[in-house]
Amino acid sequence: MPLRIGAVAIDFPVGLGALAGYSDLPYRLICRSLGAPYCITEAMLDRQVLLEGRLRKRLIRLDPADHPVAGQIMGVEPETMADAARSLDRMGFDIIDLNFACPVRKVVSHKRGGALMNDPERALATVRAVVDAVPGRPVTLKLRRAFRDADRTHESFWTIARGAFEAGASAIAVHARSVEQKYTGRADWGFLAEVKRAFPERTVLGSGDVSSPAEALRMMAETGVDGVLAARGAIGNPWFFAQARDLTAGRPPRQPGLDEQREVITRHYRLACEAYDPRRGLKILRHFSLQYAKMHPRRTDLRNALVKVRTEDEWRAVIDAFYSS
Ligand SMILES: Cc1cc2nc3c(=O)[nH]c(=O)nc-3n(C[C@H](O)[C@H](O)[C@H](O)COP(=O)(O)O)c2cc1C
Known part of the structure; x- marks a missing residue:
């Protein structure tokens, strides 16, 4: 089509x-x-x-x-x-x-x-x-x-x-x-x-x-x-x-596992840092991570953790903790 x-x-x-x-x-x-x-x-x-x-x-x-x-x-x-x-x-x-x-x-x-x-x-x-x-x-x-x-x-x-x-x-x-x-x-x-x-x-x-x-x-x-x-x-x-x-194509729709979700989120962060600067990259990804959380099995816990994030290290720690399979 x-x-x-x-x-x-x-x-x-x-x-x-x-x-x-x-x-x-x-x-x-x-x-x-x-x-x-x-x-x-x-x-x-x-x-x-x-x-x-x-x-x-x-x-x-x-x-x-x-x-x-x-x-x-x-x-x-x-x-x-x-x-x-x-x-x-x-x-x-x-x-x-x-x-x-x-x-x-x-x-x-x-x-x-x-x-x-x-x-x-x-x-x-x-x-x-x-x-x-x-x-x-x-x-x-x-x-x-x-x-x-x-x-x-x-x-x-x-x-x-x-x-x-x-x-x-x-x-x-x-x-x-x-x-x-x-x-x-x-x-x-x-x-x-x-x-x-x-x-x-x-x-x-x-x-x-x-x-x-x-x-x-x-x-x-x-x-x-x-x-x-x-x-x-x-x-x-x-x-x-x-x-x-x-x-x-008549296939069941692909459901990404947590590892794949993490790979995409961290790649998105790298691309945003390259396109803008690391500060803005973090700001954008903090915001986007709340949207990515829609696909996470523990979305409420994840969102609660994400809203407290202030630094890149804190953000990475939350992503690592929630997105390891
Ligand atoms: C946050 C947000 C930003 C949008 N920005 C634009 C825009 O810059 N230009 C545009 O043509 N439409 C914009 N839209 C409209 C969307 O492209 C789309 O037409 C609209 O959301 C209806 O589709 P949906 O009900 O599937 O979301 C925006 C919509 C949202 C929710």
């Missing part, structure tokens, strides 16, 4: 969605090593992408083992978004993804992210400017089903989706919640089915309530979307992708 986004071929239809605070290069590399075929960066402000020098280097990282990868941008002015897209294109991102979905109040009040679901004209001006700016590079959109929860006509959604495909967008990813819903309530998979029926020849990716590999496959089977973006379900479970591949 390969997936295609413009000229980019993706060998398996379950990828890692954009996750602020999680889908950075270290975690993307961990997910890649466990079968993720496609990953999206955290949302980046267009203005940050256009910064020069060291700050940009910290923010934007690519690695030969992390392809195909989409760089996701968020902004207000179509021309600034186009400049940021050009910049990501030159850096070697395979796909440019536009965020019209983020519900965070500060983002929406600055007319960015999910605010675009309420402003189809600006959304489409942005798509056109970005498509023109990066000829040959696939451009994708992350949308919500509507801005307001009560909106059952989804008029802005349809205007943006149709206009974007006409303007040359290669795919849309639809988070089947409204912007107002943020991350609560159920995602409307029935709406995903409607979207796929409306665009049978286009690439449509689904997002929302993909809580497990089995749910990822169920979303594709029930809605007909071409691919799925895992999000919260893949935080702390990078085996998600290998498990989805197992289920697709």
Whole structure:
């Protein structure tokens, strides 16, 4: 079941969605090593992408083992978004993804992210400017089903989706919640089915309530979307992708033992120290270990031990104590 986004071929239809605070290069590399075929960066402000020098280097990282990868941008002015897209294109991102979905109040009040679901004209001006700016590079959109929860006509959604495909967008990813819903309530998979029926020849990716590999496959089977973006379900479970591949092949999903979990967690720590610095690496891994603990048989004890950790030695001691088989 390969997936295609413009000229980019993706060998398996379950990828890692954009996750602020999680889908950075270290975690993307961990997910890649466990079968993720496609990953999206955290949302980046267009203005940050256009910064020069060291700050940009910290923010934007690519690695030969992390392809195909989409760089996701968020902004207000179509021309600034186009400049940021050009910049990501030159850096070697395979796909440019536009965020019209983020519900965070500060983002929406600055007319960015999910605010675009309420402003189809600006959304489409942005798509056109970005498509023109990066000829040959696939451009994708992350949308919500509507801005307001009560909106059952989804008029802005349809205007943006149709206009974007006409303007040359290669795919849309639809988070089947409204912007107002943020991350609560159920995602409307029935709406995903409607979207796929409306665009049978286009690439449509689904997002929302993909809580497990089995749910990822169920979303594709029930809605007909071409691919799925895992999000919260893949935080702390990078085996998600290998498990989805197992289920697709009719094998029982791989269940990593404690030794393998420890190997992945310590590798993640090394990658985070390399990408940032040891202090930030520890901070990130302390936070991530609480998520990895979801898979541990003594998760409550482990979490209680992890929240007390202050130093690298303490962190390592907890990991060694809980993850030896
Ligand atoms: C902590 C967190 C950060 C997120 N950051 C982004 C982001 O930067 N860009 C984006 O398009 N979506 C972002 N999302 C939305 C997810 O990609 C996904 O669409 C959403 O969580 C619904 O999927 P789920 O119900 O399976 O988690 C984020 C979600 C969470 C929970």
